[in-house]
Amino acid sequence: MGYARAATVSDLPLVRIENLSTHFSASRGPFRPPGVVRAVDGVSLEVFAGETLGLVGESGCGKSTLGRSLLRLIEPTSGKIFFEGQDITKLSQRELRPLRRKMQIVFQDPFSSLDPRMTVRDTVAEALEIHGLAHGRVALDERVAALFAKVGLRPDQMNRYPHEFSGGQRQRVGIARALAVEPKFIVADEPISALDVSIQAQIVNLLKDLQEELGLAYLFIAHDLKVVEYLSHRVAVMYLGRVVELALARDLYDHPSHPYTRALLSAVPVPDPEHKRERQVLEGDVPSPLNPPSGCAFHPRCPIVQKGLCDVSAPPLVALRARPTHQVACFKAEDPASAATQPVAAP
Amino acid sequence: MSTSSQATNSSRAWLRFKRNRGALVGLVLVCVVALLALLAPALAPHPPDVPYKSRTLTSRGVPIGPERAFPLGADSLGRCELSRLLYGGRVSLAVALASTLLLAIVGTGIGIASGYFGGLTDTVLMRGVDVLLSFPFLLVCMAINKTVARPGIWVLFLVLGFLSWTGLARQVRARTMQVRSLEFVTAARALGATHSRVIFRHILPNVASLVIVLCTTLVAEMIIVESVLSYLGVGVVPPTSSWGSMLQESDPYMRSVPRLLAIPAMAITVTVVGFNLLGEGLRDALDPKS
Numbered sequence: 001m002g003y004a005r006a007a008t009v010s011d012l013p014l015v016r017i018e019n020l021s022t023h024f025s026a027s028r029g030p031f032r033p034p035g036v037v038r039a040v041d042g043v044s045l046e047v048f049a050g051e052t053l054g055l056v057g058e059s060g061c062g063k064s065t066l067g068r069s070l071l072r073l074i075e076p077t078s079g080k081i082f083f084e085g086q087d088i089t090k091l092s093q094r095e096l097r098p099l100r101r102k103m104q105i106v107f108q109d110p111f112s113s114l115d116p117r118m119t120v121r122d123t124v125a126e127a128l129e130i131h132g133l134a135h136g137r138v139a140l141d142e143r144v145a146a147l148f149a150k151v152g153l154r155p156d157q158m159n160r161y162p163h164e165f166s167g168g169q170r171q172r173v174g175i176a177r178a179l180a181v182e183p184k185f186i187v188a189d190e191p192i193s194a195l196d197v198s199i200q201a202q203i204v205n206l207l208k209d210l211q212e213e214l215g216l217a218y219l220f221i222a223h224d225l226k227v228v229e230y231l232s233h234r235v236a237v238m239y240l241g242r243v244v245e246l247a248l249a250r251d252l253y254d255h256p257s258h259p260y261t262r263a264l265l266s267a268v269p270v271p272d273p274e275h276k277r278e279r280q281v282l283e284g285d286v287p288s289p290l291n292p293p294s295g296c297a298f299h300p301r302c303p304i305v306q307k308g309l310c311d312v313s314a315p316p317l318v319a320l321r322a323r324p325t326h327q328v329a330c331f332k333a334e335d336p337a338s339a340a341t342q343p344v345a346a347p
Numbered sequence: 348m349s350t351s352s353q354a355t356n357s358s359r360a361w362l363r364f365k366r367n368r369g370a371l372v373g374l375v376l377v378c379v380v381a382l383l384a385l386l387a388p389a390l391a392p393h394p395p396d397v398p399y400k401s402r403t404l405t406s407r408g409v410p411i412g413p414e415r416a417f418p419l420g421a422d423s424l425g426r427c428e429l430s431r432l433l434y435g436g437r438v439s440l441a442v443a444l445a446s447t448l449l450l451a452i453v454g455t456g457i458g459i460a461s462g463y464f465g466g467l468t469d470t471v472l473m474r475g476v477d478v479l480l481s482f483p484f485l486l487v488c489m490a491i492n493k494t495v496a497r498p499g500i501w502v503l504f505l506v507l508g509f510l511s512w513t514g515l516a517r518q519v520r521a522r523t524m525q526v527r528s529l530e531f532v533t534a535a536r537a538l539g540a541t542h543s544r545v546i547f548r549h550i551l552p553n554v555a556s557l558v559i560v561l562c563t564t565l566v567a568e569m570i571i572v573e574s575v576l577s578y579l580g581v582g583v584v585p586p587t588s589s590w591g592s593m594l595q596e597s598d599p600y601m602r603s604v605p606r607l608l609a610i611p612a613m614a615i616t617v618t619v620v621g622f623n624l625l626g627e628g629l630r631d632a633l634d635p636k637s
Contacts, residue, residue: 073533100539113530117552123531126548127538177534 012085013046014185014217015070015103020044020079021241022062022069026290035290039065041241042079044317049184052211052218054232054249056225056264058286062241063221064108067187070219071103072096083185101131104178108190110170114162120173121158124148127180147176152206168199175206185217192227204231225268229253237261240289240297243317247326257320257328259302296330304332363632370628376621380614384436391430392416396586400425410604422593422607423600431588432614438589440618442503443569449508450515451562457512458519459550463527463542473520476513484510485579492581503582507569515561519554526553556633563626567619574615590615 022040039062107113145155192200245258299310317329403421410421419428461472576582577591597607
């Protein structure tokens with residue numbers, strides 16, 4: 001994959017997943033056999049060093065499950081995960097431990113992500129202790145203080161408990177914990193969705209600064225397309241456990257090619273009262289992942305559905321002829337008629 | 348870095364506790380009872396098992412009522428009732444506290460293991476709980492007492508401890524499952540923490556307040572169970588005496604000398620009320636969510 005990326009990006013993917021699936025069995029009452037929820041269904045992605053891959057989709061589309069599966073926090077059902085070229089799919093948790101230093105996660109909920117019974121100092125110090133990165137009280141205190149300074153917290157607050165901090169500050173503690181082990185890759189699982197709008201920008205900028213400083217790669221999970229656009233080099237759009245579109249961030253926003261992406265983009269508010277545009281409202285609800293539609297999972301809600309094609313077979317994720325870096329899972333992606341329905345992308 | 352912020356969790360709990368009048372009453376009652384039992388050798392006017400028949404029984408064998416030398420009168424054998432009450436309290440409280448400690452360890456361990464590991468571990472342990480719960484408790488106690496060569500306090504302690512942890516284990520299991528699903532546990536796993544680290548650093552501290560609260564009320568329950576068993580003659584056996592065995596000894600005098608039944612019964616009631624009030628106060632203070 002030799003397309004343009006950020007300057008710091010190397011050619012070998014840091015993380016690569018191949019055909020990854022994570023299925024859950026779901027009880028459907030006492031007298032029916034359990035159903036299978038295909039939370040993640042055959043996803044292949046690559047994340048390069050120093051890159052941010054945005055992952056967007058409605059809630060329940062499997063984006064968080066994907067993030068946790070590729071860290072082996074949820075066991076995937078099938079497929080392969082490579083980290084720095086090493087297949088980690090079958091490693092035991094013990095064998096994974098040294099690799100955990102290199103891949104970390106930041107959570108959505110700044111309340112449940114910190115242990116209420118631990119001082120934030122102990123929370124961050126635990127990461128250092130587990131990997132033996134600092135020994136003794138003084139050394140640990142020093143490292144924690146440095147991490148606090150790095151994420152914009154006052155080191156003199158480190159002996160406080162989580163409930164004494166605001167949501168944004170707690171999120172900074174969570175980031176400090178992830179950074180403590182000096183990772184190369186961080187899954188950011190909707191890290192700003194639970195924060196006040198005024199705080200969101202601070203955390204996004206912190207993540208961006210840290211990426212520049214430390215060369216981190218992010219899998220940035222979000223349902224807010226604006227944030228993803230600002231932060232991501234490439235963006236993947238997920239619908240019902242599958243990636244339906246994957247492109248460089250600018251291409252995705254300027255030329256959305258999957259009807260689902262177009263609908264998502266048309267829902268992004270534009271702060272301009274003069275701005276006239278066509279809102280493309282999606283009909284119906286997200287189908288139950290227990291009983292997904294036949295063919296393309298999006299076809300019951302799709303404005304350009306073609307009967308006899310879209311409801312019969314599922315379109316593969318393939319590159320567009322015009323832009324090889326732009327992959328879309330839609331039979332009608334290259335159809336000029338469908339492109340005409342494209343709304344004007346938000347600036 | 349101030350100590351005030353370091354102690355925030357506990358000091359806030361203490362503030363909530365202090366505002367709760369019932370909790371303070373419970374604390375005072377428990378402290379008074381515990382002190383009386385602890386200081387029994389110093390406080391008791393007489394040895395608890397010496398019959399002072401000539402001084403304390405009338406010519407027809409009826410025990411005397413309260414008087415200066417015997418503040419609570421004498422029991423049916425002419426022993427000092429107050430001394431027996433103080434020493435009996437030691438036994439009752441010791442059995443209750445020790446068996447609660449045992450059941451706390453067993454119940455917390457099994458509850459956490461079950462809730463944390465889930466799956467087959469959970470199924471096996473929880474079916475074990477079901478089996479244990481289906482045992483008729485009194486019958487088991489009687490059977491054990493009949494089969495053991497030298498029944499005594501230690502049998503009672505083991506029986507109570509090993510048969511009463513099931514309720515605690517179920518509640519600890521439920522709380523553990525709740526805590527395990529929180530993201531700070533996922534974060535610890537993402538950092539590569541071992542199971543024992545997650546359990547001892549994250550799960551245990553977060554279920555501890557529940558265990559403390561439940562155990563406080565379980566002490567009260569153990570005091571009652573001990574006295575019931577002793578009253579039925581399968582608990583504390585003479586010459587050791589507890590509040591329960593005092594009840595048993597006084598049973599024939601229920602009509603003639605009701606005081607002999609009323610005194611240990613009052614002691615049991617006061618202690619149980621004390622522990623229950625304390626337990627409820629602790630629940631409100633430590634575990635405001637439940």
